[in-house]
Amino acid sequence: MLCFWGAQVREGFGLVQPDKVKHGNSGIRSVCPKSKVQDMSAGRSFVGFIRDGQVSVLRLRSEDCDHDGKLTQLQLKNDRIRLILCGGDGAVLLAYGGKVLIMDKSIVCRPLKGLDNRQVIQIACGDHHSMALTTDGQLLVWGENSHGQLGLEKDHPGSSSAQHVQSLSGIPLAQISAGGDHSFGLSLSGVVFGWGKNSAGQLGLGDTTDRHIPTVVNSLHRKKTVSISCGGEHTATLSKGGTVFTFGSGGSGQLGHKSFKDEHHPRVVAELWGSEVSQVTCGRHHTLVSVASSKLIYSFGCGMQGQLGNGKIINKSVPFPVNLPTECNHDYTIEKLIAGENHSFALFFKEPGNESKPNPSRGILTLDDRMIDRWLSGSDPWKVVKKNINKVFSSAASLNGSFLKTSCDEHYQTSEDHCGLDFDLVKTSFAKLSKNERSISEVVKVVQQMLPSLNPNPAGVESLRVYLLLPELIRHLQEQQRTELTEALASKILQLNPDARKVLEMNWSKLPDDCLKGLVKLFKKASANLIGRMAADTMNWDIMTRLPKFVQILQMVYQVCCRANRSITKSDFIINEINDLLDVVRTKKWCIWLSVEKEKYFLFGILCGLAFNNTSVVHLPFPLALFKKLLNVKPSLEDLIEFSPVLDEKCYCFYFNFCYRTDFVDKYVDYILNKSVEEAFEEFKRGFFKACDRCMVEMFEPEELRGVLVGNEEYDWDILKQNTTYEGSFYAKHPTIISFWEVFEELTPNEKKAFLLFLTGFEKVPILGMSAVKMRVRPLFSFTQDHLPQALTCHSLLDLPVYQNKETLKAKVIEAINHKRGFWEE
Numbered sequence: 001m002l003c004f005w006g007a008q009v010r011e012g013f014g015l016v017q018p019d020k021v022k023h024g025n026s027g028i029r030s031v032c033p034k035s036k037v038q039d040m041s042a043g044r045s046f047v048g049f050i051r052d053g054q055v056s057v058l059r060l061r062s063e064d065c066d067h068d069g070k071l072t073q074l075q076l077k078n079d080r081i082r083l084i085l086c087g088g089d090g091a092v093l094l095a096y097g098g099k100v101l102i103m104d105k106s107i108v109c110r111p112l113k114g115l116d117n118r119q120v121i122q123i124a125c126g127d128h129h130s131m132a133l134t135t136d137g138q139l140l141v142w143g144e145n146s147h148g149q150l151g152l153e154k155d156h157p158g159s160s161s162a163q164h165v166q167s168l169s170g171i172p173l174a175q176i177s178a179g180g181d182h183s184f185g186l187s188l189s190g191v192v193f194g195w196g197k198n199s200a201g202q203l204g205l206g207d208t209t210d211r212h213i214p215t216v217v218n219s220l221h222r223k224k225t226v227s228i229s230c231g232g233e234h235t236a237t238l239s240k241g242g243t244v245f246t247f248g249s250g251g252s253g254q255l256g257h258k259s260f261k262d263e264h265h266p267r268v269v270a271e272l273w274g275s276e277v278s279q280v281t282c283g284r285h286h287t288l289v290s291v292a293s294s295k296l297i298y299s300f301g302c303g304m305q306g307q308l309g310n311g312k313i314i315n316k317s318v319p320f321p322v323n324l325p326t327e328c329n330h331d332y333t334i335e336k337l338i339a340g341e342n343h344s345f346a347l348f349f350k351e352p353g354n355e356s357k358p359n360p361s362r363g364i365l366t367l368d369d370r371m372i373d374r375w376l377s378g379s380d381p382w383k384v385v386k387k388n389i390n391k392v393f394s395s396a397a398s399l400n401g402s403f404l405k406t407s408c409d410e411h412y413q414t415s416e417d418h419c420g421l422d423f424d425l426v427k428t429s430f431a432k433l434s435k436n437e438r439s440i441s442e443v444v445k446v447v448q449q450m451l452p453s454l455n456p457n458p459a460g461v462e463s464l465r466v467y468l469l470l471p472e473l474i475r476h477l478q479e480q481q482r483t484e485l486t487e488a489l490a491s492k493i494l495q496l497n498p499d500a501r502k503v504l505e506m507n508w509s510k511l512p513d514d515c516l517k518g519l520v521k522l523f524k525k526a527s528a529n530l531i532g533r534m535a536a537d538t539m540n541w542d543i544m545t546r547l548p549k550f551v552q553i554l555q556m557v558y559q560v561c562c563r564a565n566r567s568i569t570k571s572d573f574i575i576n577e578i579n580d581l582l583d584v585v586r587t588k589k590w591c592i593w594l595s596v597e598k599e600k601y602f603l604f605g606i607l608c609g610l611a612f613n614n615t616s617v618v619h620l621p622f623p624l625a626l627f628k629k630l631l632n633v634k635p636s637l638e639d640l641i642e643f644s645p646v647l648d649e650k651c652y653c654f655y656f657n658f659c660y661r662t663d664f665v666d667k668y669v670d671y672i673l674n675k676s677v678e679e680a681f682e683e684f685k686r687g688f689f690k691a692c693d694r695c696m697v698e699m700f701e702p703e704e705l706r707g708v709l710v711g712n713e714e715y716d717w718d719i720l721k722q723n724t725t726y727e728g729s730f731y732a733k734h735p736t737i738i739s740f741w742e743v744f745e746e747l748t749p750n751e752k753k754a755f756l757l758f759l760t761g762f763e764k765v766p767i768l769g770m771s772a773v774k775m776r777v778r779p780l781f782s783f784t785q786d787h788l789p790q791a792l793t794c795h796s797l798l799d800l801p802v803y804q805n806k807e808t809l810k811a812k813v814i815e816a817i818n819h820k821r822g823f824w825e826e
Helices: 369-377 382-393 396-400 407-413 423-434 437-453 466-474 479-495 498-509 513-536 547-564 578-588 598-613 624-630 637-643 645-657 659-673 675-691 702-710 717-722 735-746 749-760 806-819
Strands: 002-006 029-031 039-042 046-051 054-059 081-086 091-095 100-103 109-111 120-125 129-134 139-143 159-164 173-178 182-187 192-196 211-216 225-230 234-239 244-248 263-268 279-282 286-291 296-301 316-321 333-339 343-349 776-780 790-792 797-801
Touching: 039 333, 039 343, 046 081, 054 081, 081 120, 091 120, 091 129, 129 173, 173 225, 182 225, 234 279, 234 286, 279 333, 286 333, 286 343, 369 382, 369 423, 382 396, 382 437, 396 466, 423 437, 423 466, 423 513, 437 466, 437 479, 466 479, 466 498, 466 513, 479 513, 479 547, 498 547, 513 547, 547 598, 547 675, 578 598, 598 675, 598 702, 624 637, 624 675, 624 702, 637 659, 659 675, 717 735, 735 776, 735 806, 749 806
Parallel strands: 039 081, 120 173, 225 279, 776 797
Antiparallel strands: 002 029, 002 343, 039 046, 046 054, 081 091, 091 100, 100 109, 120 129, 129 139, 139 159, 173 182, 182 192, 192 211, 225 234, 234 244, 244 263, 279 286, 286 296, 296 316, 333 343, 790 797
């Protein structure tokens, strides 16, 4: 049954014969067409009906014409229509399958240009602009842009073809709505975005300034908004639980606030408090709401043509019940309200208890555990599975709308410090998906193509969920796939604008412990993998250029952990493989002051910064001047002499013979240690502080910093012995261990240093002293006595064969330390 009231129209709309129209109280009429009305819409010029997938429209009377047209069925060939939205002059139709058609004033329909085979799931129509939402979460707009209602750049002239609203990329939209010249989008977690004309405050932003790009309505934050409707110059929102907010033009009472004033902020319609409103819809100057539980419809606003359904020609500023026919309260269920220019409609279905809409607004495609189960069970053919994988994982919006924490409506609390994701579900789902090699390979392929499209300037916090989901996915991949995707993810994180990066860091600080540790492990493994490849590939600088991305992410996460007092310690960030690389650097004799090519200073600085961050001793001849410059301390003449001893006599000659010309000496030192190396040093410094925390470095004096990085020569071999632990069949009193320490005592000082270098990759003592060197010794099983001891420098691990006597042990140890460096042979 269709009930309608308001301005005069053709009796029965042509849906039924005039004598089949029932007239009730207060000017309300009702019809029951033979073909059930599945959906309808009313605009300024037309009213349209969908019956059995076919569309009929009726032109409404206007100032130029004092009578309605005839109900005319549109010629749509084979397209079956499921939704129609009438706007100012025409209408937009949505066919089953996602095709969009545009109807103009002459009721001629044509396909919308610019869709590129996208599947549309929702449409909205304003006075002179329209919108469409696709299954993968893209918002497309077309029409006029006089007030920014398209959400494109400020000077965009408008378009007759569909244009993508880039600024909302990645936002998982649940609904779209278009008013006179303003627009709204609602996310799955209840975040409201408004843009366009704002002359009466219809955007709810607290002012009357138009917006040309989607802007978050902060006043509705955490209000659990589930639907939005736009009128001519006012807006209404409905929250979960039934609370209605209105804002914008109130000149006809359409806000329902017992006044005729405009409202620039969303304000609760107090008269409806506690009514559990189920639907709200805005007409040009009036508003309708329904309460499904009590089968009541309320109206407020302009009633000068009877569109309030109360039998009076008057404007009402408070909600008032519509005088519905008696049978509506007994035999029918309210399914949909439609408010037009000067008309009101209510669709009823004769199915008591069924409160679903005849054509509900469909949501974007999102990933959940049940979908993954279908992929893995084989219930869907591979062609279908592959298609759905492509749809979900090619869309940041789809991913960002997936795995929401729905218990207690937690995802509606999404904010800068609450991401709204159910991480337990994320982990179990991705772990399950990773077990199917065919599916996970397809996922990897699609994600690789999706990552470059991520928006570096996201419009809201929901668009950052993808940066939390992908690490959980990547952790389950094979090494090569994992490193490649991790690098691509790191690149996109570093491209985020500063505000978005701050929000992401806040989300990191709130991650569960296992997810946060997994994040660290992911980027740490990727770093270690590249470092290992660099060491094995004789310092492949192409690989080196990729390392800073991982290092910067680790530094960001480390700082987050420090600020948030998380349980993750600095040791969790240490990359032990850096020792192997530093050993290669040392053996190749690449020194910052001597032979590194200019363009490599930045990368070499990163390497040294990593060494500092990992508390690794670097076996390189760094002069004190370098550390002074890192700490912004002015180098002196003595620093120049240390750097180049051959200048010793000349410099002192300068100093004593020309002491009255101190300016010359200062300039000479400044030139040698500053100006002549300025460009190279700045690159080294930039790289150094990319890999470590500047605040931590600045805690040290230059001499202390050199001690941290280069080490010292305060050897205490007794402490090394005390700190040694034994594994496997070895123990402190094992004959081989007793012989080993006897041999060690007989080594010369230089041989002991060589052994430390063999074991750890550095021959000087770390800043924390010998107690920081904790050697582990385990037996190395061999069928011959020719096998040499081996060392894993990353872990200070000595693999020691069980020799038959002390003499053989001594000979093999000395041979090993003289000819090997851990795993690296000279």
